[in-house]
Amino acid sequence: GAGVSQSPSNKVTEKGKDVELRCDPISGHTALYWYRQSLGQGLEFLIYFQGNSAPDKSGLPSDRFSAERTGGSVSTLTIQRTQQEDSAVYLCASSLWGTETQYFGPGTRLLVL
Amino acid sequence: QKEVEQNSGPLSVPEGAIASLNCTYSDRVSQSFFWYRQYSGKSPELIMSIYSNGDKEDGRFTAQLNKASQYVSLLIRDSQPSDSATYLCAVNRDDKIIFGKGTRLHILP
Numbered sequence: 264g265a266g267v268s269q270s271p272s273n274k275v276t277e278k279g280k281d282v283e284l285r286c287d288p289i290s291g292h293t294a295l296y297w298y299r300q301s302l303g304q305g306l307e308f309l310i311y312f313q314g315n316s317a318p319d320k321s322g323l324p325s326d327r328f329s330a331e332r333t334g335g336s337v338s339t340l341t342i343q344r345t346q347q348e349d350s351a352v353y354l355c356a357s358s359l360w361g362t363e364t365q366y367f368g369p370g371t372r373l374l375v376l
Numbered sequence: 377q378k379e380v381e382q383n384s385g386p387l388s389v390p391e392g393a394i395a396s397l398n399c400t401y402s403d404r405v406s407q408s409f410f411w412y413r414q415y416s417g418k419s420p421e422l423i424m425s426i427y428s429n430g431d432k433e434d435g436r437f438t439a440q441l442n443k444a445s446q447y448v449s450l451l452i453r454d455s456q457p458s459d460s461a462t463y464l465c466a467v468n469r470d471d472k473i474i475f476g477k478g479t480r481l482h483i484l485p
Contacts, residue, residue, distance in 0.1 A: 361470075362407070
């Protein structure tokens with residue numbers, strides 16, 4: 264079956280604008296993770312969903328960041344009033360449940376001018 | 377103490393030699409352990425998972441787990457230039473997975 268997909272693959276925006284990043288997990292996967300990766304850096308955990316609920320939002324950098332998941336499937340990460348330091352690759356991963364192998368999407372490369 | 381610790385490297389290994397990558401973790405009750413490989417500009421991909429103490433072999437890769445020492449390692453035999461990448465260790469904490477920062481491996485031709 265299809266893997267994890269993310270859209271858009273690239274996004275260029277102006278400082279202060281809002282952006283929405285989408286993740287389509289593998290069908291049947293109950294767990295969904297969002298990560299951020301700046302150039303040459305490790306994975307920065309943002310938020311974890313189990314089904315539609317988010318038991319751990321501890322990684323969201325500020326209240327400008329929010330995420331939701333509907334129908335236990337698609338997730339959207341929203342960044343409001345983007346700043347230049349938000350520029351990074353945003354990766355989504357899904358797994359059957361929280362402690363199992365994660366499968367990563369190709370990422371969304373965000374550039375804030 | 378960081379939850380999952382790895383030496384950032386770079387670790388340089390001659391082609392054909394054994395590359396040894398190490399990872400320590402802080403949660404004594406962790407049960408699931410993973411090694412991912414990430415090529416530059418690409419997403420991480422799973423190499424191996426390990427759940428029991430001891431060694432697990434898959435081709436040129438061997439994962440080693442020692443829960444008493446809270447230590448997991450990855451050995452790559454007969455290293456190839458194509459093995460040059462960042463290797464991420466991941467460990468479960470409660471119901472989610474925590475990643476280390478990764479070790480950059482460079483195989484010298």
